[in-house]
Amino acid sequence: MITARIGPYWAESGHDHGGETGAVDTGGMRALVIGGPGSARVEEVEEPVPGAGQVVVDVRRAGICGTDVELFTGQLAYFAQGKTRFPVRPGHEWCGVVSAVGADVPALWLGARVTGDTMLVDSLQDIPRRYPDIDLGLIHTGGTTFLVTVVTMTGEQGVRAVEITKPHTAIPIHYNDFSVFLSGLDDFKKAAQTSTASTKFVYLAHGETYTFAPR
Numbered sequence: 001m002i003t004a005r006i007g008p009y010w011a012e013s014g015h016d017h018g019g020e021t022g023a024v025d026t027g028g029m030r031a032l033v034i035g036g037p038g039s040a041r042v043e044e045v046e047e048p049v050p051g052a053g054q055v056v057v058d059v060r061r062a063g064i065c066g067t068d069v070e071l072f073t074g075q076l077a078y079f080a081q082g083k084t085r086f087p088v089r090p091g092h093e094w095c096g097v098v099s100a101v102g103a104d105v106p107a108l109w110l111g112a113r114v115t116g117d118t119m120l121v122d123s124l125q126d127i128p129r130r131y132p133d134i135d136l137g138l139i140h141t142g143g144t145t146f147l148v149t150v151v152t153m154t155g156e157q158g159v160r161a162v163e164i165t166k167p168h169t170a171i172p173i174h175y176n177d178f179s180v181f182l183s184g185l186d187d188f189k190k191a192a193q194t195s196t197a198s199t200k201f202v203y204l205a206h207g208e209t210y211t212f213a214p215r
Helices: 009-013 066-073 079-080 120-130 155-165 185-193
Strands: 002-005 029-036 037-043 055-062 094-101 113-116 136-139 169-173 208-210
Touching: 120 155, 136 155, 155 169, 155 185, 169 208
Parallel strands: 136 169
Antiparallel strands: 002 208, 029 037, 055 094, 094 113
């Protein structure tokens, strides 16, 4: 079984709470590490090992979000809230392939293509054509506004993304993390009530879990 936990940002995005900012030559992999406000560099880090209920994803492409900019400057609200601290590894808009699984994770996850994105774009229509049987969609909502630009989906856009990608289950996330949100969970729920999607909508509070098995 797989457990998806809605928790602190660092836990979901693979942020590193420990260790020094100096590079460690482990023969592992490279990662961008933000050591402090305005200070970042590519470092050699240990390859991740999946724990129980976890998988490792080989990231093929990653985007830069407004959140990542605030991580770099040290202005992200999560620092003051105690949800993250330096050193930190950014990168939560990505796509890749599952390369390792931990205990309690079915081996059929190996080789699965997975992705994380935050915007309603035309290319989303390619997803159901290539992968017509998606188990779970985590929908980044909230309508985050950065420099007058909306950089995450509003509630209505999030539901539209569900209708396009057609996952069996959808869970909205990151809808109340920042003060710059324009569209909260209520907007998503309202749009979901009138949606034509056959998707099951699940709502979790921070710290709650949802357990599922891939089909």
